[in-house]
Amino acid sequence: MRKLLLILSAALFLVSCGPSRREAADYNDRVIELQRLVIASYDALLETYDNYVPSQMDKALHAFEDQIDNSQNALNAIPVIAGGEGLKAALSEYFDTYRSLAQNESRELVRLYKVPENEFTSDIRVQWDAIYKVCDDKAKSADKKLRAAQQDFADSFGLTLNKVSQ
Numbered sequence: 001m002r003k004l005l006l007i008l009s010a011a012l013f014l015v016s017c018g019p020s021r022r023e024a025a026d027y028n029d030r031v032i033e034l035q036r037l038v039i040a041s042y043d044a045l046l047e048t049y050d051n052y053v054p055s056q057m058d059k060a061l062h063a064f065e066d067q068i069d070n071s072q073n074a075l076n077a078i079p080v081i082a083g084g085e086g087l088k089a090a091l092s093e094y095f096d097t098y099r100s101l102a103q104n105e106s107r108e109l110v111r112l113y114k115v116p117e118n119e120f121t122s123d124i125r126v127q128w129d130a131i132y133k134v135c136d137d138k139a140k141s142a143d144k145k146l147r148a149a150q151q152d153f154a155d156s157f158g159l160t161l162n163k164v165s166q
Contacts, residue, residue, distance in 0.1 A: 003053045019081040024157035028150065031091050034071040035146065038098055041067035044137070045106060049113060049132075057110040065102045068095050083156050090149030097142040105135045 019027070045060040047053075072095045080088050112128045154161050 054114045068099050084130040094142045094146045
């Protein structure tokens with residue numbers, strides 16, 4: 001009987017050692033802050049397009065790529081809480097998508113936007129617009145997947161996510 005009581009006590013201890021709602025909320029906030037930093041650096045790059053500042057585009061693109069790497073490294077250093085594996089994996093995939101966007105489409109957009117004004121033909125503009133749409137579609141898809149993973153995480157811990165305007 002004593003052995004059974006000891007086993008049941010150990011099982012109860014293991015079950016009660018899961019992360020609390022507060023720990024889950026803190027984990028969520030930590031990992032999503034890394035996403036926010038990537039978005040801020042991407043927005044800074046987009047601003048150089050909107051304001052047509054070719055001299056700042058390379059710098060903004062480099063800062064965007066650096067922020068993706070910094071956020072991924074910081075994410076890798078955060079210990080996963082039980083039940084947080086899916087959110088961490090989704091954010092890592094999100095960073096991979098944005099890294100691809102930076103290294104491919106964004107790099108090409110910067111190259112095209114730096115074409116001298118007298119050589120920037122309507123064909124180049126059509127090409128630029130098509131690539132920009134690919135960027136926008138990639139970003140929206142990555143955002144949607146991450147939001148779904150974050151909602152799943154929140155639901156599993158009984159958390160309510162606050163809507164943040166972008």
